[in-house]
Amino acid sequence: MxxxxxxxxxxxxxxxxxxxxxxxxxxxxxxxxxxxxxxxxxxxxxxxxxxxxxxxxxxxxxxxxVLSEIELPADDGSPWQEQIRALATGMRALAHRHPSLYPDLSAHPQLTRQDTVWKVLSRVLTAAGVPEERLSRVRNALFAFTAGILLAEINGAFPAPDDDAFDEAVTLIVNGLSAYAGDGA
CATH class of the missing domain: 1.10.10.60 (Homeodomain-like)
Known part of the structure; x- marks a missing residue:
């Protein structure tokens, strides 16, 4: 030193x-x-x-x-839907705690791929029924979707941090994953 x-x-x-x-x-x-x-x-x-x-x-x-600050859902057997909601809520909390850094962080997604966030997301997506060969594409799509929502929120595209709009977005993710994993399409 x-x-x-x-x-x-x-x-x-x-x-x-x-x-x-x-x-x-x-x-x-x-x-x-x-x-x-x-x-x-x-x-x-x-x-x-x-x-x-x-x-x-x-x-x-x-x-x-900053990535180490995210509260990650435990691998405790809780339903994957709860875990995906917890992960999204943890990312949202991070974006609002560090709104000046979040745009930079979302522009460097390779860091999340090296982090435990990516491993937890992979675990949750596997529990949701996403096939191994599609995990990478689904992770990328979810990252882009969630990052876009959070960027819009912290940049003021919404009138105020809108919990209802965020909940709707997470519901879209959960429902989309249920349908995607359910029929394999």
């Missing part, structure tokens, strides 16, 4: 990512710079490069931090 001459204590990747997230939540992804982050941490900007090679790597760490 690098020790800053100004602050006198070592930096950690966790501290760097948490502060970057705080700055993003406050001002947006576009406003984040290594210099602004270093100033907020009271370190020389070059100190950051001992932990992250560049801004994109920093953002990858922040995205990973």
């Amino acid at each position: 690098a020790v800053s001459a100004r602050r006198g204590s070592p930096l950690s990747p966790e501290e760097i990512h948490a502060e970057a997230l705080r700055l993003i939540d406050e001002r947006g992804v576009e406003a984040l710079s290594m210099r602004k982050l270093a100033a907020a941490l009271d370190v020389n900007p070059m100190s950051l490069y001992h932990h992250v090679p560049n801004k994109e790597a920093l953002l990858d760490g922040v995205r990973g931090l």
